[in-house]
Amino acid sequence: MLKVNLYLFLFIFLPFALLAQHKISGKVTDSKKHPLPGVNISIKGTYDGATSKADGGFSFTTDATGDQVLTAVLTGYQLLEIKISTDNAEQLSVILRNDVNALRLVTISAGSFEASDSKKGTVLKPLDIVTTAGAGADITNAIKTLPGAQQANDREGLFVRGGTGYETQTLIDGMLVRNPYASTTPDIPGRGRFSPFLFKGTTFSSGGYSAQYGQALSSALVLESNDLPQRSSASIGLSVIGVSGGLENLSKDKKTSWGVEGDYTNLSPYYSVTNPRQTPNLGPEFVTASMNFRRKTSSTGLLKFYGYGNWGKLGFSSPSIEYPGDTESYKVRNGNIYTNMTYKENLGRDWRLYIGASFSTNSDNINTDTLIKAPVPTEIRIQSTLSQSRVMFTRNLGQFSSLRLGGEYQYATEKFSFNRTPFNYADNYVAGFTEADIYFTPSFVGRVGGRAEYSSVLERMNIAPRLSLAYKLNTLSQFSIAYGDYYQKPEPQYIRFDHGLGYMKATHYIASFQRVASDYTFRTEIFYKKYTDLVKTIPNYNNNGKGYAQGVEIFWRDRKTFKNVDYWISYSYLDTKRDYLNFPKEVQPDFAATHTASLVYKHFFPKLATNLGFTYTFATGRPYFNPNLPADKFMSEKTIDYHALGVSASYLTTIRKAFTVFVLSVSNAPGNKQVYGYHYSSDGLRRGEITPNLPRFVYIGMFMSIGTDRRQDVLNNF
C-alpha cells in the first residue's frame, strides 16, 4: 500500500511542485562572438523558451526542474543541444556554429555569365534577353551587352575577347549546334535561329569553361531548354515583318507535353518602303517550323525532343566597287534542320545519367557575281551535316563534391562545290572528358579536369587540361581563377583545301571578383589568352599563326537605387594582336575594338502598364585593311567610333481573355552613322563603306497569348 500512497502523494502534490519556476537566461553568439538574434531557444520536450533579441540575449522561465536539454535553432547554423541544470542556468553562453547551406556554398564563376531562374545569384534572368532594347529578342544581341563580347555587327556570331565568331560554340542541352545563325549575304549578319523563349537558362562563358565543352577557342554559349510548361496555351504574333503562331499542350497528368510553332517572315514589303543601301532581289523570306516533346519518365527522369526546320531565301544587289556603274548580286537559298533529343535520369546510389543525340543538316545555294568577273556568274553550294551522340555520368562525392565522366562522338560531312567542282570531306570526332568539383571547404572549391579529343580529318589528338578555383569571402563576395587549354579544328573552308592542318590552340588565364546581392551585382575580370597554331594561308596553308588577347572587364547591375528601374553597365578593355591568315605581321585584327561599353536601361511605369527601355552601346573604331598602305602599315587605320542607341516601348493589356503586348522598337534611333570597315576594289582606287543595310530599323508588333497568364511575367519587363 505504501507504493500506492506514494503515487497518490505525487499526484496531489505534483502540480504544486511544478509551480516552482526556474529562470533561464544567457546570450547567443556565433563562433566569432557576434551576437545572433532570432534564435529559437527552448527546453527540450517543453513549450518553454524564447527568441533571442538583437543583442543575442534571451531570458525565460520554465517549470522543468533538474537536468534538462537546452536547444538552440537558427537557419544557417547547426542545431545545438546542451545539457543544463535548471538550478543554475543564468547567463548561459550559447555558441552556434555555421551550417553549410547553398547560400554559403561557393560556385565556379570565373568567365561565365549565367541567365537562369533556377539558381540564385545569377546575373541575368532569361527574360532579360527578350527585354533588352535594341536586341530584337535575339539571344546573341542581348549577350553583346555583357562584357567580353564585341560589337562586331557586320558579321554573325559572338566575337569574344579577341576571338572570331567561329571560336564561339553554341550548345543546346549539351549538344553542339553547327549552324546557330541564319544564312545571309555578306555584311548583313544572320539572326540567331532559336527563340529566347525556348530556354530556361543561358550561360555565356567568355573563357575558362568546363572540360564538358570542346572545339571552341574563345567562348561557349550554353542554352538549356525549358522543361514541361505550366499549362496548355496558344499564342499568335503579328508584326511589320511577319506572322507567328504556336500551341503548347500539357497532358492531364502533367507528365507529357508537346508544342508546335511556326512563323513566316517577309522583309520585302518593309524594304520597299524604306531605302536600303543594298536592294533586295530575292525575298528576304523565311519560313520556320518547330516542334517539341517532353516527357517525365519518372520523378527524376526527363526526356526532351526538339526539332527545327527553316527555309529561307534572300538576295541583294548593290553598286559594284570593282566595276563602277555596275551592280553586283548575291543570292542565297538556305535550308536548315536541327533535331536534338536528350534524356536525364538519376540512377540511384549518387549516380546521374545524361544521354543526348542530335542530327542537323544545313544547305546553302549561293549565286553571286560579286567576285571578279572571270567565270560569270558563280554558283557555290555548301552542305554540311552533323550527327552526334553524347553520354555523361555524374557521381556525387560526399555532401557537395561531384565527379563527371563522359564522352561524345560526332560525324560531320562538309560538302562544297564551286561551279560544280566538289571539295568534300568527312570527319569522325571522338572526345572523352572527366572533371571533378572538389569542395575543400564549403567556401573553397576547385574544379580540375581534362578533355581528350581525336579528329580523323586532322589525324591528330589533343589533351586539354582545365582548372578553376573559387573562394567565397562572405555570403555575397567571391574570388575565382581559371586556367585551361582549348583546341579547335580550323574552319571548314581551310580544312577543305588542305588536310595537313592541325588544331588551333588557345590558353586562358582568368581572375575574377564578384559581389552578387539580390538587387545588385558587381563583377570584374582580368584575363590573358594566348593563341598558338592559328591557321595561316601564306606562303601556303600552315599552323604557324599566333596571337594574344588581354584585358579588363567590369559589370554593374542595379535594381535597387531607382524605383521601377533596372539598369546595367558593362565595360571591356581589350588589347589583342594576332598573326593569322594572310596577315604580314601580328596586328590588332579588324573585328576587335579596344574599348567597348554598354548601358542597358529598363523603366516600368505601372500606371501606364508600359515599359520603356533603351540600350546604348559604344565601341572605339576597329582597324581595317587598306591595300594602298605598305605591309608595315597593315591594319594601321581605324574606322570611326561606333555609337548605337536602341529604344523600345511595350504596352501590356488584355484583349478579351488574351494577354496582349504591343511592342515598338527602334534600333539605332538617332540614326548615327556606323562604319564597320571598307571594301576596296582590286586596284585599290575605289572603296565602299561597310555599314548596316538600313540606318535604323523600326519594329512594330503585337503578341497575344491565350491560356498562359503572362501578366506577371512581363510586369516589370519587356
Place this chain on the structure above:
Amino acid sequence: MKRLFLSLFLISGLATAAVAQSAQYQDAMLKQTSDLDSNSAVDPTVLLAKANTFERIAEVEKTQWLPYYYAAYCQVMMCFVSQDKSKTDELADKASVNLDKAEALSSKNSEIACVRSLVASARLMVDPASRGMKYGMEAGQQIQLAKTYNPENPRVYLLMGQSLLFTPEQFGGSKTKAKTMLETAMQKYAAFKSDSAIAPHWGEPYAKELLSKAQ
C-alpha cells in the same frame, strides 16, 4: 489487488496528465493566436517570436497540425511585412516545410492551401518579372484548391479579393470585382464557425480594411 490499484492509478494518472497537457496546449495556443489580427502582429520581431513559439509547441505536440500551420503563417507574414526581400526565400522555405508537416497530419485542408497560396505570393514578390509566371500560377492554383476543400472558408475570398484589388486593371484586376469578392468574404466571416477557439480565424479586420479601399 495491488496490481489493479496500481494500474487504475496509472490510468487515471495518465489521463490527468493528458488533460493537463491538453489544457496547457489550449492555453499556449490561445495566447499566441488571439492577437494575430492585432496591430502588433505586423511587427517582424513579434511575428518571429510567435513563429518560434509555434515551432516549440509543434516540437512537443507532434500530432497537432495547428502549431505547424501557425508557424508557417507567421513566417510568411514576415515576408510581407519586411522590406528586405533577401530573406523571403529562406522564410518561405521554412514555411513550406512546416506546411508539409501540417498537411501530413491534416490532408485536403483549405486553411493550409490558403497559406500555401500566400507562400507562393511571397516568393513572387522577390522578383515579379521573372517569377511571376511560376508563382502567380501556383498562388492561384492553391486558392482554387482551398475553395474546393472548403467553399465556406472566408480566407479564400479575402485572398481572392486582395488579389483583384491590387492587380492593375490591364491585367484583369478590378475594384468592383474586388468589392463583390470582399463582401462575400465578410458574409463568410459572419457565418464561419470555428472548430475551436484556436482554429484559424484571422483576416476579418483586414478584409474590412480592404473593403473600405475598394469602395
